[in-house]
């Protein structure tokens with residue numbers, strides 16, 4: 001299913017999640033803020049790994065669970081992968097300088113964005129992963145003009 005603001009597809013296995021991530025790498029652009037929603041183990045980090053691989057990052061992509069953010073530099077852009085599951089103090093946001101991570105040269109992927117409610121900008125996309133049968137249902141929603149433009153690039 002897809003239109004201007006919504007895209008969804010079924011991901012039967014981990015490989016399919018990585019492949020969708022790689023496909024997203026061809027659509028995303030700098031300054032994007034992407035929330036990754038879904039329960040523990042939904043596949044958010046797997047999708048981020050696929051996206052980074054698709055962008056050309058050859059190293060290890062580990063979950064930012066303990067560090068809150070993992071920074072990457074790929075080609076000529078910055079990608080910040082957040083996992084805010086353990087985040088619980090708004091002042092930590094300022095102290096860590098996270099605000100500066102959101103800029104025109106960077107893409108921000110955020111797992112557990114609801115933990116920092118009110119501190120984050122409005123996302124360009126929200127990607128939701130939901131368990132279905134043995135796989136996952138992926139749903140991408142665009143919330144900005146840039147988000148819609150990038151979503152349209154997903155289609156052949």
Ligand SMILES: Nc1ncnc2c1ncn2[C@@H]1O[C@H](COP(=O)(O)OP(=O)(O)OP(=O)(O)O)[C@@H](O)[C@H]1O
Nearest residue numbers: 011012013014017040041042043044045046135136
């Ligand atoms: N489409 C899929 N079908 C079945 N299993 C999948 C699929 N995509 C990913 N997985 C599996 O789901 C598991 C959890 O993935 P991942 O760590 O990416 O989840 P997460 O959403 O980031 O979890 P957390 O909230 O704990 O960070 C992994 O073992 C991965 O192989």
Ligand SMILES: [Mg+2]
Nearest residue numbers: 044045063111
């Ligand atoms: Mg994760």
